[in-house]
Amino acid sequence: MxxxxxxxxxxxxxxxxxxxxxxxxxxxxxxxxxxxxxxxxxxxxxxxxxxxxxxxxxxxxxxxxxxxxxxxxAVQPLVPYPEDEDFPTQLRVQVTALVRVFRDHEVGGVVRALMGEAQTDPDLAAAFRDRWLEARRTVGRAVFREAQRTGQIRDDLDIETAIDLVYGAVYFRLLAGHQPLSDEFVGDLVDYAVRGLAPSST
Amino acid sequence: MxxxxxxxxxxxxxxxxxxxxxxxxxxxxxxxxxxxxxxxxxxxxxxxxxxxxxxxxxxxxxxxxxxxxxxxxAVQPLVPYPEDEDFPTQLRVQVTALVRVFRDHEVGGVVRALMGEAQTDPDLAAAFRDRWLEARRTVGRAVFREAQRTGQIRDDLDIETAIDLVYGAVYFRLLAGHQPLSDEFVGDLVDYAVRGLAPSST
Amino acid sequence: MxxxxxxxxxxxxxxxxxxxxxxxxxxxxxxxxxxxxxxxxxxxxxxxxxxxxxxxxxxxxxxxxxxxxxxxxAVQPLVPYPEDEDFPTQLRVQVTALVRVFRDHEVGGVVRALMGEAQTDPDLAAAFRDRWLEARRTVGRAVFREAQRTGQIRDDLDIETAIDLVYGAVYFRLLAGHQPLSDEFVGDLVDYAVRGLAPSST
Amino acid sequence: MxxxxxxxxxxxxxxxxxxxxxxxxxxxxxxxxxxxxxxxxxxxxxxxxxxxxxxxxxxxxxxxxxxxxxxxxAVQPLVPYPEDEDFPTQLRVQVTALVRVFRDHEVGGVVRALMGEAQTDPDLAAAFRDRWLEARRTVGRAVFREAQRTGQIRDDLDIETAIDLVYGAVYFRLLAGHQPLSDEFVGDLVDYAVRGLAPSST
DNA sequence: CTATAACCGAGACGGTACGTCCAGTCTTTGG
DNA sequence: CCAAAGACTGGACGTACCGTCTCGGTTATAG
Known part of the structure; x- marks a missing residue:
């Protein structure tokens, strides 16, 4: 507050x-x-x-x-912390959880409202970034770093870009509404991303 | 309208x-x-x-x-049509062009305003989807289909998801403002996406 | 017009x-x-x-x-011309006819509207005076002059004031609405006026 | 209000x-x-x-x-209360005072405006009746009653009609503007009215 | 028999004021 | 000193009409 x-x-x-x-x-x-x-x-x-x-x-x-x-x-209690799994599974669990919160708890509309308002109100934009996005990214960053440590993804990766690769698509669908936030979407999205971030097969 | x-x-x-x-x-x-x-x-x-x-x-x-x-x-004339290149280059050119329009022509602020307003105004949201997003996606879809035809990307790909994988990250950075829309970002983004969408190396 | x-x-x-x-x-x-x-x-x-x-x-x-x-x-056809009677009767007939037109033909509201609008619009005021009030006064004046000729009212009378004495009360009740335009009112009004305008009893 | x-x-x-x-x-x-x-x-x-x-x-x-x-x-302070005089004088003083207020203090135009507007706005009409006309009539009624008590006017008189006989002419000239609100007019008006309201000479 | 003119319906135009809503501030009373 | 209530200035809203102005089209008279 x-x-x-x-x-x-x-x-x-x-x-x-x-x-x-x-x-x-x-x-x-x-x-x-x-x-x-x-x-x-x-x-x-x-x-x-x-x-x-x-x-x-x-x-x-x-x-x-x-x-x-x-x-x-209302929403802080709803998002999970990562458990001890391999990287693709962890990522899938995280993204699925976020999408379900957006879909199921009337929270999606609130996030849309907040991000919409933030386009006009810089203070709100900053607060939203710091208190919501950054908190979620901190968790996400840990997941990516662990995956890097265990060689499941490239170690020359730009983690910020990698996070946006996955979550950007989710927020884009939420805000633009051109396609649904379905579970199939999450599955494909994580699949393509995991492949894209993997170390070179050589 | x-x-x-x-x-x-x-x-x-x-x-x-x-x-x-x-x-x-x-x-x-x-x-x-x-x-x-x-x-x-x-x-x-x-x-x-x-x-x-x-x-x-x-x-x-x-x-x-x-x-x-x-x-x-103001903006319709600014966005290019794809030329005859290989898929990674085409994608890089397209994404770069979009990012440059957002960055350089004070158009980014207008898009942010429009998408912000659209969160509140369903008619505007629909119009924005139909007249801007869909127009751009039509071009993008053609690029992905051509790449599919020439075997540069998997043919069991969900193209809608693939498009969101790339462009979602761009719109997310535009709207959330947590990271800049730099050329390096575009480079990495396209790189990861191209790898993620490529056919299995087997 | x-x-x-x-x-x-x-x-x-x-x-x-x-x-x-x-x-x-x-x-x-x-x-x-x-x-x-x-x-x-x-x-x-x-x-x-x-x-x-x-x-x-x-x-x-x-x-x-x-x-x-x-x-x-709508209203020109409705108002009568004076017949050959004694002065009090003629006056009563005229005033009664006017009051009945105001009361019975939804014309009262229109007159109220016209006079209301005329308070704001000088051209309308002039036209209303010339084309309605003056037309009616011409008839009224003739009645009073004839009564003067036959000695039924004082011959040093200011006829304009005499007309206003009678008709002013009618229009006042129409416009202010504090009392009804009843037949009893007309009767008393004409009675008082006729006495007031009569020659000195000496 | x-x-x-x-x-x-x-x-x-x-x-x-x-x-x-x-x-x-x-x-x-x-x-x-x-x-x-x-x-x-x-x-x-x-x-x-x-x-x-x-x-x-x-x-x-x-x-x-x-x-x-x-x-x-603006106007409440300007109108006088009746003094201890005979009826014709009291009436003349009252009417003259009203006419002078209308003529001299730019108040006539405001009354015209108010009554004009009241033709369209029933709430205003009621308020104008209660707060202006009725206040003035209360004073007038007292004058007429006193005159009745002292035998200067008929005791079977309808006082409301008598008031309208006098004041109706004043408001009519104010609103219709066909004749001026001169002092001579007031003199004649009061003269005719006093005669008309007097007890039968028998 | 064709111009020319004034008419007609429709309705877009630049404006003014309406009455409402809400923002953000200020001023009371009272806990 | 905080909270509730609510009055305050201010500004934009979306609507209704104003009176003027094009439009395309229709009667009339004049040449």
């Missing part, structure tokens, strides 16, 4: 109302799921949460920031 | 003013380039174009539709 | 379309009666009459002018 | 801004006087008052309501 500071020194005055915060994030998430980003307004959130607009502005700089917090609140 | 139908039957009443149409698209494009989608308002376009708001609403259903027409007007 | 010049020299070109004119006045009257002056728009009249807007503007300068013509067309 | 209720219970939230209210009414009055009801727009008032349109719409339902409040603000 906006801050980070771990409430070091007990400050004067009334403390932040945790109930209000939770109420705001719940209201935000339910509005996002019901109506998408259109119709996602600060006034609407305040009304549904039973909260003054100023209370929202005190803690979040923009509607996108609220949406991002609500999204992370 | 505006038409499509080739004005078959002469209609009654005053005819559409081509000068106004051009003026609107120019104004729209220049506002998009100057200020991005924030600050891209119907009122602003009307004012800069010297046109009544109603004239815009008469022909376009939303600001996104205006932006799309303006974008296509 | 509509005419004036009695078609002296036959002019070149297509002549005025009488059907269109009638259609416009009918449409105007029916819109006035249905919706009042709010909702009485040139576009609405043109649409209902099946006529181009320009055709209306060619012949009338404003919506008020159309309304006035439509009103006079 | 705005309230009336004497702010019984102190409410939560920011209180109504008296400066904004005054600024709106001043702007409204000055626009009315300068340009009449044509050119009297909510946007114009907001601009001149330095106020958002929503602030006007929050407190008044229509431009007519604003005009009425501005009018009453």
């Amino acid at each position: 906006s801050d980070g500071a771990p409430a070091e020194r007990r400050e004067r005055g009334r403390t932040r109302d945790a109930a209000a915060t939770a109420s705001i994030l719940n209201a935000a998430m339910s509005i996002l799921v019901e109506k998408g980003l259109a119709g996602f307004t600060i006034e609407g959130i305040a009304a549904r949460a039973g909260v003054g607009k100023a209370t929202i502005y005190r803690w979040w700089p923009s509607r996108g920031a609220v949406a991002l917090d609500a999204f992370l609140d | 505006s038409d499509g139908a080739p004005a078959e039957r002469r209609e009654r009443g005053r005819t559409r003013d081509a000068a106004a149409t051009a003026s609107i698209l120019n104004a729209a494009m220049s506002i998009l380039v100057e200020k991005g989608l924030a600050g891209f308002t119907i009122e602003g376009i009307a004012a800069r174009a010297g046109v009544g708001k109603a004239t815009i609403y008469r022909w376009w259903p939303s600001r996104g539709a205006v932006a799309l027409d303006a974008f296509l007007d | 509509s005419d004036g010049a009695p078609a002296e020299r036959r002019e070149r070109g297509r002549t005025r379309d009488a059907a269109a004119t009638a259609s416009i006045l009918n449409a105007a009257m029916s819109i006035l009666v249905e919706k009042g002056l709010a909702g009485f728009t040139i576009e609405g009249i043109a649409a209902r009459a099946g006529v181009g807007k320009a055709t209306i503007y060619r012949w009338w300068p404003s919506r008020g002018a159309v309304a006035l013509d439509a009103f006079l067309d | 705005s309230d009336g209720a004497p702010a019984e219970r102190r409410e939560r939230g920011r209180t109504r801004d008296a400066a904004a209210t005054a600024s709106i009414l001043n702007a409204a009055m000055s626009i009315l006087v300068e340009k009449g009801l044509a050119g009297f727009t909510i946007e114009g008032i907001a601009a001149r008052a330095g106020v958002g349109k929503a602030t006007i719409y929050r407190w008044w339902p229509s431009r007519g309501a604003v005009a009425l409040d501005a009018f009453l603000d």
